[in-house]
Amino acid sequence: MIIDTTEVRAINSFSRLESLKEVYGLIRLLVPIFTPIFGITIGILIIVWLERKLSAGVQQRIGPEYAGPFGILQALADGTKLLFKEDLLPSRGDIRLFSIGPSIAVISILLSYSVIPFSYRLVLADLSIGVFLWISISSIAPFALLMSGYGSNNKYSFLGGLRAAAQSISYEIPLTPCVLSISLLSNSSSTVDIVEAQSKYGFWGWNLWRQPIGFTVFLISSLAECERLPFDLPEAEEELVAGYQTEYSGIKFGLFYVASYLNLLVSSLFVTVLYLGGWNLPISFILIPDFVGINELGGVFETTIGICITLAKAYLFLFISITTRWTLPRMRMDQLLNLGWKFLLPISLGNLLLTTSSQLLSL
Template sequence: AGLKLLLKEDIVPFKADPLLFTLGPIIVSIPVFLSYLIVPFGQNLAIANLGTAIFLWIALSSIQPIGLLMSGYASNNKYSLLGGLRAAAQSISYEIPLALAVLAVVMMSNSLSTLDIVQQQSGYGILGWNVWRQPVGFAIFCIAALAECERLPFDLPEAEEELIAGYQTEYSGMKFALYYLASYVNLVLSALLVSVLYLGGWNFPIPVEAIAGLLGVSETTPWLQVLTASLGITMTILKAYLLVFTAILIRWTVPRVRIDQLLNLGWKFLLPVALVNLLLTAALKLAFPIAFGG
């Protein structure tokens, strides 16, 4: 399919804006690939160890709606325009609860670095993962991430029965492929971030100290360090794979919601719950500083 799209003719509609029409898929796809800079696949195995990694990711994700709206407008097609407007409204609606859920994790970790967030979850095995201390934030992040990636039941911007293919209607060739590539790459990115923020990243369900004790060796044994580092990468990818599998399973089992239901869920339910969760996290952090990273 990729080779077919690569060889297909790149058609620009006669009355479309050629510059905006070309820039749309580029603006949508580049932030997704840049976001991989902050993902740690293993201990000290990140492309860039930035102290403001979470802030960078939130900033990059806010660029995407501009590209989607640009594509819908430039196509000179009513279905494309409606798809672009839906995509922009959906992204803005769910980006705020998503950011608030992540800020609760940042508050507990005292750091915007993804490496520090994973490190803060180590030491207690599965009991130290943020999913137990932030169950509401975890649920909000997963729902909002599905909406951000435009996966069912939130694929309103490209609903085939209503808008043909939404903002992608007039696209062909590699420009069309860029949208699909960005969608699936963004899904994998979201799964990796859930793994890093809530499921301990490269950490094992059993603490390394317990594994070393069972094997009767020291934690500083070279071969054990190499083994745990290699398995750590596998753990990060395995957790992400399970989340991607769940997203695909939801796609084939859950019906699509209406646009009013989607926006009501974001603004009237997820946003207030995310705000309360953030305030509650701040209160618990002050009351129980050891348990909540004070």
């Protein structure tokens, strides 16, 4: 029997080509998934380092400086320590609720990043209901905290979970009319369309100027949703030890720690998208091609510039939230609920009514 070596080589080449295509397809599938996760992880490490350094500056102390240059690896060292610490379980608690609570909190917040446009060509899912998807997803996290507090079989944890649920409901309702007002102005609920609607006049085209009342309400409600001071009542150390986190240790406590910073970052990104023009420069986009030629460069350069602008605006909100932590005292629970229901909710509804009236008159 005579074997044609040319045919055998052709078959081998074809099989190698098919294998390469499969590997390439797998890489194309995994890269869009792991790239945002890697970027978000780096962002969280930077936020933790910034908060510690800014807090140290406000309190006139040094802050972390030994783990890596300028202490920038301190958050990574703390995470590694939590990863290897013993995971303790309450003997009389509901172990299933106790165990899945931190995971639900992290996953629900991570899903919100899918609709955030970091640049014109860099968004995982450009959905027509993008901002409302974020609102619906963000309402899941308090249930995870309530599950964790109930499953801990600890009175401080349970009170912390109840506070988290009450606080989320109280401040998510004023948040929604603010988002509705932005959707009316942009004639769309897509995050990409909202950013593009602010691109015409540069700095003066941002929704910050067209919705100053909504921006103020959104800013306060976002801090309350993130449970940042002065709204950190669900984990108040002086009253509830650590709230819903009291019985947690090891990696489960680390997940709560990550979830809080993930929520803070996603809130700052949505402030950027809804009110600060997203990836758009403060200078009018009409004037940029005459001086910089950004339209001709395009591609990777344009995407990189968009990411840098988006993150710079987001970190401005982070700076405000960090300095607020060491400026304002913690509120009482009745003051917290009164602010949400009796003050922010009527203002946000009135702002929505004014926005609707102005849009109807402009038709």
